[in-house]
Amino acid sequence: MEVQGFRAVDSLRLDFNSPITAFSGLNGTGKSTLAQLSACAYRKPTTAAVRRYYVKDFFPVSAADPGPFTTDAKIACAYEVQGAALEPQKVTVIRASKEWSGYKRQPERACYALGFTQFIPQVERRDFSIYGGHLITLGAARDLDEPVSEIIVGILSLPYEKLGFIEVTHSARTAELATATRSGRSYSENHMGFGEGRVVYIVTAMETAPAQSLFILEEPETSLHGDAQERLGRYLVDVAARRGHQILMTTHSAAILGQLSTDSIAYLRRRPVDGQVEVTPGLATYQVDAYLRGDRAPGSRALCTEDSFARQFVTAIMRKCDRDMIAGIRFVEAGGHDQVRQSVRILQEGGLKAVGITDGDCNDIGQHGVQSLPGGQPPEKVVFNDDAVLRHFANKHSLDVRAHLAGVGDHHKYAETLARRLGLDAAVVATFAWDAYVTARPASDFDSLLHFIRSELA
Structure with missing residues (x-):
C-alpha cells in the first residue's frame, strides 16, 4: 500500500509481509491513519452482511477540518488475488473533484474495523x-x-x-x-468491565466472520492486564492461521508484540530532518519497547565487551549496518575476556538474554553466547594499524599515528596517547578511529558478527 497526502502520513510505502501487521510507534506517527486507510481497501462482498468503509468515514471534511488531506492525496494498493494472474491487481483511489474515485475496481473482501467503540460500557x-x-x-x-x-x-x-x-x-x-x-x-x-467486554466482542467477531476477512484493531490491549494481553496476542496469531484472516492493528503493548514474529511488526517514526514518517519493518520486540519507553528504557538485552574501546567498535558497526540494533541493549564493560564469558553466563542463568564479544585474539567462535571481534588481534592494534584510520588522522588532524605509537608497548593506551597529543578525550579519539575503520569497509564484512548478536538476543 502506498499512501500520499494524508494527516500524519504525507508519503509512505508499506509492504505486508505477514498475515498480522502491528503498527507501533510514538503518538502522532500515523498508526491509526494507515490502519483506517487499510479498512477502505476493499469492496463489500455481495454475499456478506458487513459494512463497507470509505475514506470519508475516517477523514471527514468540515469547517473545523477543511483539509485533512491534500488535493493530490491517494491510496494505491496491490492485491494478491486468489486465482488471478501472477501480477498483483493494482488499484488507486484518488480524490476527484469533491468525491473519491476508484472504489469500484477494488476486489471484494469482508472488512471489520474494531476501534474503541467496539465496546464502550x-x-x-x-x-x-x-x-x-x-x-x-x-x-x-x-x-x-x-x-x-x-x-x-x-x-x-x-x-x-x-x-x-x-x-x-x-x-x-x-x-x-x-x-x-x-x-x-x-x-x-x-x-x-471495559477489557472484558472488548474481548467478548473481538473474539466473537473473529470467530463468526467469513474466512479470510480483514480485521483492523485499534489498540486491542486497552484495559487488559499484562497476562491477558499476552494471551490475546497468541490468540490473534492462532486465528489468523486457522481462519485465514489478515489482521492489522495499532498497539503500544510489548506483551502483544512479544507474541509476533519480527515480520509482523512495523515501527513508525518521523525522520528528524524533514519530519516525514518512515516505516522500519523487522524490529524485535525489545527494540520497539526501548523506542517507546525512550530514555527510561534500561535495556532488556545485555551485550558484554572487555572494555570501552571494544564497545565503541561494536556500536560503530551497528550505526553503520543496522542502527536499530542499539535500541534496547544494555552495554556491559566486563574488564577482560574471562570476565566477558563469566558475565554472559551469570546473566543467562538469571534469565536474561545476553551476548559476549571478546577481543579478536581470544578465538571465541560463538559457543555459550560468546564470539570474538574480527581481525585476530586486540581491537586497538587492528584499528590503529589500519590504512583508512592512518589516513584519517593524517588528513584531518595532521598526525602521524605510527610515529606517536611506536614507543607505546601497551595497546590499551593507544587512544589515550593520541588524545594527549590532540588535546581530546580518549573516547573521542576512539570514536574517530572506529568510524574511519568501519566506513572504509563494506557492510558485508560485519555480517557474521551482527547475525550472531541478533540470533543470541532475539
Whole structure:
C-alpha cells in the first residue's frame, strides 16, 4: 500500500509481509491513519452482511477540518488475488473533484474495523438498555458456541459457565447485549468491565466472520492486564492461521508484540530532518519497547565487551549496518575476556538474554553466547594499524599515528596517547578511529558478527 497526502502520513510505502501487521510507534506517527486507510481497501462482498468503509468515514471534511488531506492525496494498493494472474491487481483511489474515485475496481473482501467503540460500557453511552432499563423487553437469546466461549475464558482467565447475546427492545429501538454466567450469577454487558467486554466482542467477531476477512484493531490491549494481553496476542496469531484472516492493528503493548514474529511488526517514526514518517519493518520486540519507553528504557538485552574501546567498535558497526540494533541493549564493560564469558553466563542463568564479544585474539567462535571481534588481534592494534584510520588522522588532524605509537608497548593506551597529543578525550579519539575503520569497509564484512548478536538476543 502506498499512501500520499494524508494527516500524519504525507508519503509512505508499506509492504505486508505477514498475515498480522502491528503498527507501533510514538503518538502522532500515523498508526491509526494507515490502519483506517487499510479498512477502505476493499469492496463489500455481495454475499456478506458487513459494512463497507470509505475514506470519508475516517477523514471527514468540515469547517473545523477543511483539509485533512491534500488535493493530490491517494491510496494505491496491490492485491494478491486468489486465482488471478501472477501480477498483483493494482488499484488507486484518488480524490476527484469533491468525491473519491476508484472504489469500484477494488476486489471484494469482508472488512471489520474494531476501534474503541467496539465496546464502550453502555453506562458511558447513556444507552437505553440502562437508562430505560426498567422498560426494556427481552427477546431471543443465543449462546456462543463452546469453542468460542473457551477462547474467551482462556484469554481473560475467568471461569465463565456460559456466554451469549440477548435481544433487547424499547419502543422502536432494538439492540443486542452480551451476557455471561459466572459462579452461578448471570449478568449482561452493562455490568462487564471495559477489557472484558472488548474481548467478548473481538473474539466473537473473529470467530463468526467469513474466512479470510480483514480485521483492523485499534489498540486491542486497552484495559487488559499484562497476562491477558499476552494471551490475546497468541490468540490473534492462532486465528489468523486457522481462519485465514489478515489482521492489522495499532498497539503500544510489548506483551502483544512479544507474541509476533519480527515480520509482523512495523515501527513508525518521523525522520528528524524533514519530519516525514518512515516505516522500519523487522524490529524485535525489545527494540520497539526501548523506542517507546525512550530514555527510561534500561535495556532488556545485555551485550558484554572487555572494555570501552571494544564497545565503541561494536556500536560503530551497528550505526553503520543496522542502527536499530542499539535500541534496547544494555552495554556491559566486563574488564577482560574471562570476565566477558563469566558475565554472559551469570546473566543467562538469571534469565536474561545476553551476548559476549571478546577481543579478536581470544578465538571465541560463538559457543555459550560468546564470539570474538574480527581481525585476530586486540581491537586497538587492528584499528590503529589500519590504512583508512592512518589516513584519517593524517588528513584531518595532521598526525602521524605510527610515529606517536611506536614507543607505546601497551595497546590499551593507544587512544589515550593520541588524545594527549590532540588535546581530546580518549573516547573521542576512539570514536574517530572506529568510524574511519568501519566506513572504509563494506557492510558485508560485519555480517557474521551482527547475525550472531541478533540470533543470541532475539
